[in-house]
Amino acid sequence: MTLASLAPSFAPTLVHLSPVDLAIIVFYFALVLAIGFYLKEQANTGEDFFMAGREMTAWVAGLAFLSANLGSLELMGWAGNSYKYGILAAHWYWIGAIPAMLFLALVMMPFYHICKTHSVPGYLKLRFGPGAQALSSISFAFMTVLMSGINMYAMAVVMRVVLGWSIHTSILVSSITVAVYVALGGLRSAIFNEVLQFFLIWAGALLIPILGLVEAGGWSGLKAKILQNLTEQHVANPGAYTHAWSTLGNFADNPMGINWVGIVFGLGAVISMGYWTTDFLVVQRVPHHRGRVQNDGSIHRYPSRAVGSCAVARPAYRQPAEAGSR
Numbered sequence: 001m002t003l004a005s006l007a008p009s010f011a012p013t014l015v016h017l018s019p020v021d022l023a024i025i026v027f028y029f030a031l032v033l034a035i036g037f038y039l040k041e042q043a044n045t046g047e048d049f050f051m052a053g054r055e056m057t058a059w060v061a062g063l064a065f066l067s068a069n070l071g072s073l074e075l076m077g078w079a080g081n082s083y084k085y086g087i088l089a090a091h092w093y094w095i096g097a098i099p100a101m102l103f104l105a106l107v108m109m110p111f112y113h114i115c116k117t118h119s120v121p122g123y124l125k126l127r128f129g130p131g132a133q134a135l136s137s138i139s140f141a142f143m144t145v146l147m148s149g150i151n152m153y154a155m156a157v158v159m160r161v162v163l164g165w166s167i168h169t170s171i172l173v174s175s176i177t178v179a180v181y182v183a184l185g186g187l188r189s190a191i192f193n194e195v196l197q198f199f200l201i202w203a204g205a206l207l208i209p210i211l212g213l214v215e216a217g218g219w220s221g222l223k224a225k226i227l228q229n230l231t232e233q234h235v236a237n238p239g240a241y242t243h244a245w246s247t248l249g250n251f252a253d254n255p256m257g258i259n260w261v262g263i264v265f266g267l268g269a270v271i272s273m274g275y276w277t278t279d280f281l282v283v284q285r286v287p288h289h290r291g292r293v294q295n296d297g298s299i300h301r302y303p304s305r306a307v308g309s310c311a312v313a314r315p316a317y318r319q320p321a322e323a324g325s326r
């Protein structure tokens with residue numbers, strides 16, 4: 001990468017923005033930076049910076065949890081999956097999300113919360129020792145670097161199409177903006193910006209299916225257009241693209257080439273559980289909220305399960321000094 005490649009360069013765009021549109025984009029960048037500067041004074045300790053002081057309300061934590069999975073990667077990725085696999089792509093956020101999110105809320109979060117861990121690797125250290133923590137931290141860091149690169153590239157593609165910026169310019173501007181407001185306000189700044197982005201993304205994304213269904217003539221009209229287009233492209237079994245379950249009895253009957261067993265047990269019971277309950281980027285948004293654990297030492301609902309988990313985890317690993325004193 002050279003200095004010339006970092007200079008703002010412009011490519012042909014698919015849309016043309018008016019001065020008002022550009023002013024809104026500039027205002028948004030200024031707003032997210034202003035949030036970081038405003039919250040800077042509230043990030044004085046490690047607890048404040050990494051866990052937002054555990055002072056966020058439940059609704060803010062919930063919106064931040066959802067917003068962590070509403071970004072350029074999800075919007076572009078699932079649009080592409082829907083184009084490739086049809087309505088079967090909905091299973092990734094149906095079978096592949098809801099059961100695991102309930103499991104996280106009812107079973108795993110009490111574990112993390114009552115043990116006062118800042119991360120999943122921290123809990124693994126408590127349960128299995130520093131070796132498990134190191135392995136988890138290294139693998140998570142490696143995954144985060146790769147995922148961050150994919151996210152920035154996906155966002156840069158959108159900005160190139162909308163603004164005409166080069167890939168390098170888009171990545172540079174967006175990464176500097178994020179780095180500044182996170183460095184200033186820590187997790188609290190990231191959460192408030194995620195709540196803001198949640199409403200903006202939903203306001204924009206909700207219009208797409210509504211306007212699309214209106215233009216296509218409703219759900220029946222959309223199915224007819226999909227069937228017509230796929231038939232013209234000589235796609236095998238074009239009717240399977242609009243059925244979520246009826247084609248999952250045989251691998252060859254659906255465009256994803258999967259059986260219902262793989263959806264229910266592979267996706268719902270294995271992949272989703274591993275992602276939603278151990279991905280620190282997702283889980284971190286939840287244990288910082290202000291709950292009863294801050295007020296009376298207990299978890300709201302299921303306290304015995306949480307206390308029992310720490311009773312099992314804590315004796316499994318003790319610091320050498322602690323073990324020698326016994």
